[in-house]
Amino acid sequence: MVNTSGSVVDLGKDNVFSAGRSSTRAFKDGYFDYNFLKFLGLATYSGAEIGECFETAHRIVDGDTESWTNAWQLTARRVEAYADEAFAGGHRCSAKEAWLRATTYYQAAFFVIHDKDPRKKQLYEKHTSCFQKAGALFEPPLQVLSIPYEGKSLFGYFLRVDDKPRPTVLIQMGADGSSEQIYFSGGGAAALRRGYNALIFEGPGQTGTFMRDNSLTYRADWEVPVKAVVDYALTLPQVDQDRIALIGYSMGGYMAPRAVAFEKRIAACIASGLVPSISVLAGERIAAIKAADGKYDHSQKYLLYEHMPKYGLHNGLDDIDEFGKYWHSFELYGLEDKITCPLLVVHAAAEGERSVKMAKEFFAKLPNPKNKFRLTTEDDGAEMHCQKGNAMLLHAIEFDWLDDVLA
Template identity: 85%
Template structure:
């Protein structure tokens, strides 16, 4: 397997990340194409069916967000209806599988609905409802969590192998996923297959927690919410306190390393997409938003009216400079000697040479000899952001490394 970067080919426009040969090339609009691949990839763990995804895509007008929402809603309702019918007839396996797919299709729908649109909450609740119905049929059953945090609570799930103390992964998303998605793409299901428990959580500002309590917004000192999660995890008899790992994705490439610099009960940390300075990544995007003069593409609209709200900034372009100020405090530089637990970094080649170089430069300053940096490339079909489209390879790299480090 090659670990050297292949050439990166940009597919379509309006794309937050460049794409390579593993792109589906279904849409000319690159942001649509990237997200189609993201949801297609959940088929690995029964979170989608390829035929259902491509049939849905055939009804979408390229680049039209409302068309995207309506198409996925239609598919989600149909598949959920099949699940309900199967369950009523006593066909529990069929019901569980269909509810899992409906979970993804509802998420695909609400992704392009803006935060202030009342449909956002309605579709999100269908997304979680389908997953939790399926989770009641898991063996052992899924536990829905309300993790105590500063007088309020963080949302999450606990999946256990059995009732014995086992190594446990705490898994968090980045800026725009959900705990339900992380079950499929982030290692929840993969953990169980390998004898690990999985505690999937969403911190302040992240989708599930923020949808339930908009007063809980992002904070740079992520060790505070992580401490609450670790405190909770250690109350569970199935969690081995000496084998507790953190897995973090996307924006979690800043949040995870920041947290383990201070939370020393974590035995190992994995990040997909190390981000030493989010403000370095945002700088060009913020300037492009200002230059757009109100004619925003999908990713710009997302940042202005979805992501910024999760920092308590609800005025769109009027708050863009305040957002830039917020992100200036999100820095890993200066914490190199504090990130002492073993760290695995998976970096995707299609995120661009500059991002890869910044991540590797920071990684090389970290002290633990068990650290590992792994570039995933086009030849592997894993060059996309967070290895979208190749979950099997992603999880093999993650858990094989954990097996060795936590042995």
């Protein structure tokens, strides 16, 4: 968090959740409030509607995950039914807009459901179905991708401006989003507005790819899946092979810089925010889980029962030490001289004093003079994790910089 002077104030272990003046305060539970803002913020690119979100919030019991899921599912079904009706009546624009909103509401519904619950897959499939129905009405229509990867495939989408070769952003989420969400929040729609193509992908362990094949789990050498994505991108005639950029969000703030340390066909990289070491920033969460004696908060349950399976670890607390070993391999330290392409870091102040300090110290060791570090604060209305609630500012920072470095 920051005070009015713009300096960083450490808020403790929950500082990325509902931390600053830009949060909605719709819920007392900070985890609920942060995620409500996340989904509400997708309204910027037609991924939600303000009244629908607040109406849904009023039906949610604060802190109750079943109530959260049921409320969002009801809204999603209602909006999807309107989309279907509009499409049957020939109202393509209304149908597209409603399917886009239903996409988000189905994601909100499954977001708090854990990996082993069968409702997760059912709601996820509704989430992707609505988005793909809307995408078929884009001009040009989006392409659903199956990117070859080690004899299997990675999931994603390709959105193009037209059929001319254009600069292209490869966009990936972090630990808990989806390709569909990234269209709204991660720059997919913003790219098209600015004349960029967007190839949105999910690597091994990430939601869409893992849903389709749970043998594909996270790996520290993220350059391997990114190589597969670049190989695929270069087969598309609409991609200018000399102007390919990579954007990574949240945990992607480790993955994207790691990838460009080795994948030199990428001309520029953006991280929101920069994560030099996952274990240093998040390792204390393991100790907190052990000390919780089974009384876990929302984020601890997510880590145990939703995030850890994406490393192939399905036994909850029994696997927590093995999980810690995995995290220790997710390090950027030692790669400073290899991250040579221009790098933009957009770091949120509510990540906390330690996170900002680590990111700045690592960034200062990188060699490219075109590198840029931008701290977003409460005064920007963008202090929250990954600038939730102010996507328009985030995308302006990202694409204005890309315009300059890819010119």
